[in-house]
Amino acid sequence: MQKEVMFAGFGGQGILLSAKLLAYAAMKQGAQVMWIPSYGPEMRGGTAYCTVVVSDRLIGSPIIKNPAHLVAMNRPSLEKFAPVVKPGGVVLINSSLIPVRSGRTDIQELIVPANDAAIQLGSVKCANIIAVSAFAAKSGMVDIEILRKCVQEEFSSKPKLIPINMQAFDEGLKIAAAS
Amino acid sequence: MAKVLMKGNEAIGEAAIRAGCLNYFAYPITPQSEVAEYLAKRMPEVNGVFLQGESEVAVGYMIFGAAACGERVMTTSSSPGVSLMSEAISYIAGARCPAVFVNIVRGGPGLGGILPSQGDYFQATKGGGHGDYHLLVLAPDGVQEAVEMTMMAFPLAEKYRGPVMIMGDGLIGQMMEPVEFPENLYVPPSNKDDWATTGMDKRGSTKKNIVKSLYLDPKVLNQNNLTLKAQYEQMKREEIRFEAYNTDGDYQALIVSYGTMSRVCKTAIDNMKEQGLEIGMIRPKTLFPFPEKAIHDAAIKPSCKRVISIEMSMGQMIEDVERSLKGKREVTWFGQCGGDIYTPEEVAEHVVSLLKNN
Numbered sequence: 001m002q003k004e005v006m007f008a009g010f011g012g013q014g015i016l017l018s019a020k021l022l023a024y025a026a027m028k029q030g031a032q033v034m035w036i037p038s039y040g041p042e043m044r045g046g047t048a049y050c051t052v053v054v055s056d057r058l059i060g061s062p063i064i065k066n067p068a069h070l071v072a073m074n075r076p077s078l079e080k081f082a083p084v085v086k087p088g089g090v091v092l093i094n095s096s097l098i099p100v101r102s103g104r105t106d107i108q109e110l111i112v113p114a115n116d117a118a119i120q121l122g123s124v125k126c127a128n129i130i131a132v133s134a135f136a137a138k139s140g141m142v143d144i145e146i147l148r149k150c151v152q153e154e155f156s157s158k159p160k161l162i163p164i165n166m167q168a169f170d171e172g173l174k175i176a177a178a179s
Numbered sequence: 180m181a182k183v184l185m186k187g188n189e190a191i192g193e194a195a196i197r198a199g200c201l202n203y204f205a206y207p208i209t210p211q212s213e214v215a216e217y218l219a220k221r222m223p224e225v226n227g228v229f230l231q232g233e234s235e236v237a238v239g240y241m242i243f244g245a246a247a248c249g250e251r252v253m254t255t256s257s258s259p260g261v262s263l264m265s266e267a268i269s270y271i272a273g274a275r276c277p278a279v280f281v282n283i284v285r286g287g288p289g290l291g292g293i294l295p296s297q298g299d300y301f302q303a304t305k306g307g308g309h310g311d312y313h314l315l316v317l318a319p320d321g322v323q324e325a326v327e328m329t330m331m332a333f334p335l336a337e338k339y340r341g342p343v344m345i346m347g348d349g350l351i352g353q354m355m356e357p358v359e360f361p362e363n364l365y366v367p368p369s370n371k372d373d374w375a376t377t378g379m380d381k382r383g384s385t386k387k388n389i390v391k392s393l394y395l396d397p398k399v400l401n402q403n404n405l406t407l408k409a410q411y412e413q414m415k416r417e418e419i420r421f422e423a424y425n426t427d428g429d430y431q432a433l434i435v436s437y438g439t440m441s442r443v444c445k446t447a448i449d450n451m452k453e454q455g456l457e458i459g460m461i462r463p464k465t466l467f468p469f470p471e472k473a474i475h476d477a478a479i480k481p482s483c484k485r486v487i488s489i490e491m492s493m494g495q496m497i498e499d500v501e502r503s504l505k506g507k508r509e510v511t512w513f514g515q516c517g518g519d520i521y522t523p524e525e526v527a528e529h530v531v532s533l534l535k536n537n
Contacts, residue, residue: 020184020355023184023355024184027182027184027357032357033184033356033357034354034355034356035184035354035355035356036350036353036354036355037353037354039209039210039293039294039349039353040293040294059356059442060442060443060445060446060449060523061442061443061445061446061447061522061523062350062354062439062442062443063443063520063521063522063523064522065522065524
């Protein structure tokens with residue numbers, strides 16, 4: 001069984017990091033993983049996206065046209081990638097920045113006001129952690145507790161940031177549970 | 180050792196250190212600059228040398244210098260940078276010095292683009308620089324194999340006293356996969372006292388070692404060329420590496436593909452298998468020496484109606500596939516350039532349409 005998720009948003013939203021944390025967690029669970037960034041002549045504030053593939057067998061193609069799931073952190077990402085998500089997938093919409101919806105009825109929309117919730121916790125920078133935990137909870141792609149440990153480890157060199165990111169993590173779970 | 184999640188570029192840097200390479204000279208270029216970034220931090224930790232040259236031309240000769248002194252040395256670059264190094268590569272081959280060159284290929288010709296490509300196949304396997312030489316060329320299909328090939332490249336360079344190239348592409352450099360660094364791939368550096376300029380006091384010798392590629396006496400130059408030729412013939416006997424995929428049973432078509440493209444083809448083959456269509460693949464892991472016999476034998480299987488060379492280039496490896504088949508089977512090409520890579524669905528669609536029209 002292979003599942004793919006595409007993370008997309010502005011450069012600076014922590015897109016690549018969220019995706020990396022998810023990939024770490026899947027690897028620690030013993031799955032095969034692949035993290036594929038889009039790279040190109042990018043600029044600050046431009047779009048950033050990357051794909052994580054998780055599988056129980058060796059992963060073949062790194063070229064993924066139709067991901068199983070999407071985490072859209074800004075409007076252009078939702079408009080560009082929502083149409084290519086496989087039916088039945090989770091499409092996370094960061095409703096703080098995206099006033100529209102996917103327009104699809106064959107996928108599960110997960111509405112997460114990630115920026116607003118992050119600001120309430122004290123820093124908009126942890127919006128990506130809210131998004132990744134909400135996505136993981138809704139999609140079941142990785143074990144939540146393993147993912148939580150990966151987030152902790154990521155900030156182990158900056159212990160001051162651990163509490164707020166743990167709060168963000170729990171906030172994401174709460175939003176997913178309420179949806 | 181536990182698996183770690185690493186970018187291909189960083190993993191290549193770490194693998195070089197694990198292989199005992201303490202000299203890395205480079206000039207940054209997308210999509211491989213992370214190797215330099217990683218080794219700028221890592222080399223000082225192991226008392227190694229990281230040096231950013233003023234250009235790729237300079238870097239090429241820094242490599243020559245360190246290799247002539249018998250040191251394990253590596254550089255990494257991408258297509259236009261490798262073109263600039265090609266003069267030095269030819270000198271290094273002529274002077275018979277072991278060195279490791281990594282080309283994380285991007286689109287060309289010219290400045291081309293920065294996205295993945297396999298457009299440097301000819302450059303890697305047929306020369307690039309001037310004169311009668313070959314590189315031993317290794318082509319990884321992912322991060323783990325990039326690590327293993329980097330570690331193998333140093334002892335191979337020493338075994339044949341010549342430059343070895345690892346030909347990856349932008350995607351292998353940029354993506355992250357779990358990797359292990361196999362300790363058993365470490366081979367201690369060979370003794371180079373009989374040829375390298377390691378210092379007469381250090382080796383306790385009165386014999387002066389001279390490393391050069393200039394031989395004005397035609398007989399002596401011819402002898403050097405014959406020595407190189409003998410090395411390449413030995414590579415053909417001892418170093419050919421390939422992977423055969425889904426070739427045990429009957430198959431209707433044979434794909435020849437390497438690197439990132441072969442990963443796409445594997446998924447296409449798995450998908451076609453589920454639909455009841457059997458397709459085989461030979462994946463060269465060494466581009467020089469080329470797995471001619473394996474491709475020939477797989478292609479002439481009676482069930483095999485088509486042979487397709489699938490490349491991220493406009494048809495370069497296909498010439499070696501044609502040569503391998505000695506006219507017994509026709510080969511067609513499928514591929515695209517620029518950085519967009521065919522999806523498994525597009526590969527399968529192409530194979531199915533070829534078989535329909537057969």
